[in-house]
Amino acid sequence: MKATAIAHTNIALIKYWGKRDKTLILPANSSLSMTLDQFYTETTVEWSDAFMTDQFTLNGSRIEDTKVTRFLTILRQQFGMTEKAHVTSTNHVPTAAGLASSASAFAALALAASKAAGREDDDETLSRLARLGSGSASRSIFGDFALWQKGTDDTGIDSYAYPVVAPTELDLAMVVAVVDAGPKKIDSRLGMQSTVETSPYFEAWTATAEKDLLTIQDAFKANDFKIIGETVERNALSMHATTMAATPPFSYLKPASFAIMETVHALRENGIEAYFTMDAGPNVKVLCLTKDEQQVQTALASHTDQVYICHPGPKARVIAHD
Amino acid sequence: MKATAIAHTNIALIKYWGKRDKTLILPANSSLSMTLDQFYTETTVEWSDAFMTDQFTLNGSRIEDTKVTRFLTILRQQFGMTEKAHVTSTNHVPTAAGLASSASAFAALALAASKAAGREDDDETLSRLARLGSGSASRSIFGDFALWQKGTDDTGIDSYAYPVVAPTELDLAMVVAVVDAGPKKIDSRLGMQSTVETSPYFEAWTATAEKDLLTIQDAFKANDFKIIGETVERNALSMHATTMAATPPFSYLKPASFAIMETVHALRENGIEAYFTMDAGPNVKVLCLTKDEQQVQTALASHTDQVYICHPGPKARVIAHD
Secondary structure, eight states, rough: OEEEEEEEEEEEOOOOOOOEEETTTTSSOEEEEEEEEEEEEEEEEEETTTTOOEEEETTTEEEOHHHHHHHHHHHHHTTTTOOOEEEEEESOOOOOOOOOOHHHHHHHHHHHHHTTTOOOOOOHHHHHHHHHHOOOOOOOSSSSEEOOOOOOOSSSOOOOOOOOOOTTTTOEEEEEEEOOOOOSSSSSSHHHHHHHHHOOHHHHHHHHHHHHHHHHHHHHHHHHHHHHHHHHHHHHHHHHHHTTTTTSSSOOHHHHHHHHHHHHHHHHHOOOOOEEESSSSSSEEEEEEGGGGHHHHHHHTTTOOOOEOOBEEEEOOEEOOO | EEEEEEEEEEEEEEEEOOEEEEETEEEESEEEEEEEEEEEEEEEEEETTTOOOOOEETEEEEOOOHHHHEEEEHHHHHHHHOOOEEEEEESSSOTTOOOOOOHHHHHHHHHHHHHHHTTTOOOOHHHHHHHHGGGGGGGGTSSSSEEOOOOOOTTTTTOEEEEEEOTOOOOOOEEEEOOOOSSOOHHHHHHHHHHHHHOEEEEEEEEHHHHHHHHHHHHHTTTHHHHHHHHHHHHHHHHHHHHHHSSSOSSSOOOHHHHHHHHHHHHTTTTEEEEOOOOOOSSEEEEEEGHHHHHHHHHHTTTOEEEEEEEEOOOOEEEEOO
């Protein structure tokens, strides 16, 4: 009744931004991501009748995390179990990089919990399970590139991720520039909710994202890095634009984020194909070809000491079980 | 057949962003502005049969300006004249402040041209005329606060500005922080056009602006500076958000603009009511009460040497004529 799993973080190339169902974590639009080799979460789950309560240990410290507690309750319902769980997680992310992601956390937790329960869930089921912990975790079940289809069913049965074929002729890299490792001012769930409820641009955002998703899939097939990159960049800016029009307006981006975006544009003007994307925080992730990754890293290093070169990473996997 | 007029720049509190008719410069939404006392254009127009061509002298240098040439042709049509014009303009704006505005330019030119033609156009007519040179110039015919109603008629007959009653119990100031005095990368007309044609958020923007306009007018009447300021800030961010979602995405704002916005938020957290707005360029204008203007200036001075305190300015006026 004990298993350990690893899942890697992923960065959305087409963003998930906004829920159509908060309880089941059903998204308003489909999204597409690249799983990163450098950052991952390793999680051990043990289910036992002998445990009086759920327990969660993160990076060596016992903590109370309402999202984890809530997720364990959901898993018990899904698995038809009554046992409590002891969960031990380690985030393999450079110290204070601010890149610890709920995506890798809930994907690793879903997989380890399933295996420890003696189940043999397929990837589709695991993706749906992980989604119930954190939306973007549905994509971290898979390596390389994954598409989380929003689905249309009210039960969430058709809302899960699956692998998409990578642009086979392109060697892609993601160079991550850490701008501010401090805690986020606005939790991504709250920011998403405020956007859905108050931004006049939200409806157009979801339509834009669906269109961008078709564009980037075509560009993947055509190995057209220019279209891939331009779509990634435009999609990220469109997402962040929705928050600027919310009431009250807010932004996850800092002046340094914008300075890095300018550097990326300058790189392009100098012939280096590099395109940025940002999530619900100030860090900037730059998509480029591996042949240019060193030059991109050097350019970003003028803004921050913390720059990491990542490549497409592996799928979630069990590394130990009883 | 010669007259000299002065018109002051204005800063939109509710932005004009997007045309429904490019030739007649009819806006997609109504807007509301504050005229500034510190920055103005002084323009002399002489109409004469003896002139072979139109001539335009700006700040002492003869230049070719297609917008001015085009506007003089329009004025001749409107006035039923054939004479050519010699136009001499001086922008009374601190050197290289990047605040020379087409609003004051075309308002002063419209007024001087009308007077020099021996006409006695009323303010409504002058506002319509100025609009044909540059949309925001329709508002610079008036002092203090002006509302440019978008109108609905295809001829533009009902698209002009008029004065709105100021919040009588509030002494307002606008502190202007010049971020980058260099030439704009993207002309505001082109930026506007790209937004109208490609931004999925444009339609929602126009609806938002109309709603913000009602909100701020109510707040003017109620002398509610908090609502005024929050509306101004949200409206500006909503406008700039439209450009981030255009194809290709673009922004008039620089990293330093965002740094100043953060400073304004910090001022508010320290109890100083200050709210930012930005136009089609990186400069940041901060609306506050006169009692706080020195503190706002001091805070902005940490970002740039060029900070100017402005107050509501006078309406356009003729200062000399034959």
